[in-house]
Amino acid sequence: DTAVSQTPKYLVTQMGNDKSIKCEQNLGHDTMYWYKQDSKKFLKIMFSYNNKELIINETVPNRFSPKSPDKAHLNLHINSLELGDSAVYFCASSQGDLTNSPLHFGNGTRLTVT
């Protein structure tokens, strides 16, 4: 009965590799997000999709490419991984827009780039 699930939970990889993180929500929400949390716990929005359409694209390197095949899924692909990409990546969803709807977060994917 998991609401927002993301895989994998841990990801350890070397610099230069390409990796993907998957996210699925079964809440019937229209909007999904990717947030990055760095070692200092700062949470920053990266992308937001509403019904498969990209609506927020923060200043994120082009190496990061989100894909939303349907409104229940939002995946994140990262090319040419760098040391600075090490962080916890959270997927989240909300019903409608952010102005009035709480975010439901997944458990996070801890990415370590060596």
Added chain:
Amino acid sequence: GQQVMQIPQYQHVQEGEDFTTYCNSSTTLSNIQWYKQRPGGHPVFLIQLVKSGEVKKQKRLTFQFGEAKKNSSLHITATQTTDVGTYFCAPNFGNEKLTFGTGTRLTIIP
């Protein structure tokens, strides 16, 4: 620019003491949300405040939204070990993007 400052960054309290975290914005907010993140966990929504001067309570937690809708606070009365975690405010500047404060990390000394 639209900025929010959350203070303090860290707070260590004895179990049973009170705790307060503050979130201050340079501009008027549409609303503000609060989240709690346990160590090793994910942020969990606590509450949303919308109206000027609004006060909401959840058991030992009291949330306030300032009259000018520029600041907010979360107060925990008589902290317990289960309150450990990082508390984030998430102000809404009305631009369809939820930013998060820097968080206040609460540790409890038993």
